[in-house]
Amino acid sequence: MKKLIHCLLIGLIGCASFAKASLDIKIQDCRNGHLEYLGELKILKDGKIFKTLKPEHDSEQKLTGLDLGVYKLVYRSIFEQQVTQEVKITEEREYNVSLCVNFVDYKKEAYKPIINQLKSGESYEVEMLSRGCFHATEESFKITKDAKGFIVKWGNDSKRLTENDIKAIQRFEIELSLKKGFGCTTVDTYTVTFQGKKQESRDGSCNWDGFIFLHEQLFGKK
Numbered sequence: 001m002k003k004l005i006h007c008l009l010i011g012l013i014g015c016a017s018f019a020k021a022s023l024d025i026k027i028q029d030c031r032n033g034h035l036e037y038l039g040e041l042k043i044l045k046d047g048k049i050f051k052t053l054k055p056e057h058d059s060e061q062k063l064t065g066l067d068l069g070v071y072k073l074v075y076r077s078i079f080e081q082q083v084t085q086e087v088k089i090t091e092e093r094e095y096n097v098s099l100c101v102n103f104v105d106y107k108k109e110a111y112k113p114i115i116n117q118l119k120s121g122e123s124y125e126v127e128m129l130s131r132g133c134f135h136a137t138e139e140s141f142k143i144t145k146d147a148k149g150f151i152v153k154w155g156n157d158s159k160r161l162t163e164n165d166i167k168a169i170q171r172f173e174i175e176l177s178l179k180k181g182f183g184c185t186t187v188d189t190y191t192v193t194f195q196g197k198k199q200e201s202r203d204g205s206c207n208w209d210g211f212i213f214l215h216e217q218l219f220g221k222k
Contacts, residue, residue, distance in 0.1 A: 027101060037057055041074070043063065044074060045072075078101050080179045102208070124192065125141070126192050127140040132187075152165070176190055186204070189201075190210075
């Protein structure tokens, strides 16, 4: 009997020694919650490389047997920016974290949105031409400032902008100014016209879809 109890105690102690924390990682587009992919995800612990993952087509990753400490998850966003997300593991339990592939720290970006520069009576226009193997579509919207604020006209839709609408447009403009990838059969060309000057940028990533998301934020889904 004593021998049995002794064995059970050893077993319990052994189990306790392996009872460490775990980390469930979900990779997604935080605009809509859709699962996305990353080519590489580096895990740092106390400033040193702990593990390097190649998630590729597996959007959910799980790390087990983790010691307590500060972990940093480092990856590149769809805007080719390095993003670092910190996780403090203070207990031996399961932790959950979501990585946003579309993350942008808007406050740190130097670009000044045109909507912030408009004076009363001024306007600017954004056109988007999307070309792929089997399609070619074109859309545009125009924003005008008057004494009461801002009005947007987008095809047959128009509205006076709320504070949330203005924030959505500011973020769209900042994202548009950032570098985006190529490699997709569809390329979206954006042309911004303000004070007679045109500025063009291209997105061949197939994972930003700035026009679609902005229209949804302003007018809802089509």
